[in-house]
Amino acid sequence: MVRADMVEGTEFPHLIVKYHVFGVPKTVVNEEVHIEGAQPEPLFLAQVMRATAKQKR
Amino acid sequence: MAVLTEDVRSKVQEEFKELPGNVKLVVFTQEFECDNCHKNTSFAQEVATLSDQVSIEVNDFVLDKEAVEHYGVDKIPAIAVEGEKDYGVRFYGVPAGYEFTSLIEAIKAVSAGGSGLAARTKETLGELKDPLHLQVFVTPT
Numbered sequence: 001m002v003r004a005d006m007v008e009g010t011e012f013p014h015l016i017v018k019y020h021v022f023g024v025p026k027t028v029v030n031e032e033v034h035i036e037g038a039q040p041e042p043l044f045l046a047q048v049m050r051a052t053a054k055q056k057r
Numbered sequence: 058m059a060v061l062t063e064d065v066r067s068k069v070q071e072e073f074k075e076l077p078g079n080v081k082l083v084v085f086t087q088e089f090e091c092d093n094c095h096k097n098t099s100f101a102q103e104v105a106t107l108s109d110q111v112s113i114e115v116n117d118f119v120l121d122k123e124a125v126e127h128y129g130v131d132k133i134p135a136i137a138v139e140g141e142k143d144y145g146v147r148f149y150g151v152p153a154g155y156e157f158t159s160l161i162e163a164i165k166a167v168s169a170g171g172s173g174l175a176a177r178t179k180e181t182l183g184e185l186k187d188p189l190h191l192q193v194f195v196t197p198t
Binding site: 001002003004005006007008009010011012015016019021024025026027028029030031041042045048049052 | 093129134146147148156174175178181182185188189191193194195196
């Protein structure tokens with residue numbers, strides 16, 4: 001089950017603080033792993049897959 | 058009062074002519090203590106006027122608890138972009154500025170039921186067995 005959210009920072013400043021968002025775009029995977037900046041598709045995918053694998057351990 | 062300029066309206070109307078399937082913008086709002094909620098609802102309503110295939114459903118975050126739970130919405134203003142099924146696409150905060158393009162692209166992708174991702178990407182994602190929650194933080198520019 002996949003959910004993909006756009007979260008507008010000025011509307012939710014408490015999330016900016018919670019996830020230490022200093023620059024955008026920033027993607028947070030499963031509330032834990034952070035991916036900074038815009039990434040080309042294969043790189044983004046690799047980081048998402050690595051994040052989910054890491055969380056399983 | 059229209060938020061979108063005539064120029065933007067006609068451009069988007071043109072893009073929406075090709076929409077293969079119906080899309081519903083499920084809006085979550087509330088009457089009090091939410092400055093941008095009204096703006097977000099008006100915005101979504103305006104986007105919905107740009108195609109007969111785009112409809113809108115407005116839910117109250119406090120009163121419509123079933124809808125809130127069904128769509129897994131935890132903050133407002135919010136828009137869930139739903140096609141034939143719910144692909145899990147959510148916009149939290151008004152999708153104005155650069156994110157307007159993201160909203161239009163989301164409507165097109167959901168309408169087609171296709172992500173436009175590379176085959177290799179889809180294959181790899183197919184191996185996912187656990188829930189995946191992506192939150193992309195943006196600012197209005």
